[in-house]
Amino acid sequence: xxxxxxxxxxFADIEAVKEVSLHVxxxxxxxxxxxxxxxxxTLLKMLAGIxxxxxxxxxxxxxxxxxxxxxxxxxxxxxxxxxxxxxxxxRQMAQFYRDLYPSWSEERFTRLQEAFPLAxxxxxxxxxxxxxxxxxxxxxxxxxxxxxxxxxxxxGLDAVMRQKxxxxxxxxxxxxxMTVIISSHNLREVExxxxxxxxxxxxxxxxxxxxxxxxxxxxxxxxxxxxxxPSSFLTGLDxxxxxxxxxxxxxxxxxxxxxxxAYIHQFEPVIFDVLPLTLEEIFxxxxxxxxxxxxxxxx
Numbered sequence: 053x054x055x056x057x058x059x060x061x062x063f064a065d066i067e068a069v070k071e072v073s074l075h076v077x078x079x080x081x082x083x084x085x086x087x088x089x090x091x092x093x094t095l096l097k098m099l100a101g102i103x104x105x106x107x108x109x110x111x112x113x114x115x116x117x118x119x120x121x122x123x124x125x126x127x128x129x130x131x132x133x134x135x136x137x138x139x140x141x142x143r144q145m146a147q148f149y150r151d152l153y154p155s156w157s158e159e160r161f162t163r164l165q166e167a168f169p170l171a172x173x174x175x176x177x178x179x180x181x182x183x184x185x186x187x188x189x190x191x192x193x194x195x196x197x198x199x200x201x202x203x204x205x206x207x208g209l210d211a212v213m214r215q216k217x218x219x220x221x222x223x224x225x226x227x228x229x230m231t232v233i234i235s236s237h238n239l240r241e242v243e244x245x246x247x248x249x250x251x252x253x254x255x256x257x258x259x260x261x262x263x264x265x266x267x268x269x270x271x272x273x274x275x276x277x278x279x280x281x282p283s284s285f286l287t288g289l290d291x292x293x294x295x296x297x298x299x300x301x302x303x304x305x306x307x308x309x310x311x312x313x314a315y316i317h318q319f320e321p322v323i324f325d326v327l328p329l330t331l332e333e334i335f336x337x338x339x340x341x342x343x344x345x346x347x348x349x350x351x
Contacts, residue, residue, distance in 0.1 A: 271329060
């Protein structure tokens, strides 16, 4: 559905995106993660056709994006910094979207007012940040786009509204095979939604995997032994992080779970647990591998 091939983008002397390639399948939710200044927003704006790449190709549905009206009528970009026309109400913005997008659904717009209980004729700029975000999602879901690109989409929403929006996103993907790309620093929410993950750092993709595969290949373990940790214990593990807390050793290791467990059992530990690994921990250790380390990440 979305193909990015060796894309580069520079601003003056800053190389924001470097040779990025990725693929997002139709009907999937792709989480784009990264450090501050990694180039995420620049990449999203190229996907939305706002910026033109300096090199490489971007295709959505087999067509180039930039200055392609046919593609842009099927795509909706919700930026971190929302924009509405000055003095506009939700009703007026709805009319603008109605004229712009052939896929606009008046029936869906009316029905979604139950989920987003906002005054149609109140000026949006007088609303709170969270209410403006609700208005943006109300309009976005009423468009029924084939592709939705979201930059920090849930920022400013309360807990109840965040759950409503996440439910609507999942519903759209399940029912219409809508394709979604989400960039967010809230990794716990990305973990709940996404089936694919890409990590961008200093303009380059450093990791791209399915969420299930990502968690299958990496494990957090805690072990303890009588008489202390055997000197040869760590030599047989692909440990990407280790931390000793008293007599207990905490590690993040790569490898097949069965092989890791079989290896550890050879040393007859008195304590051995495989603990749930969060996307937040995976992100931190991967960033540590490219020189963006944080100490004492295990909790």
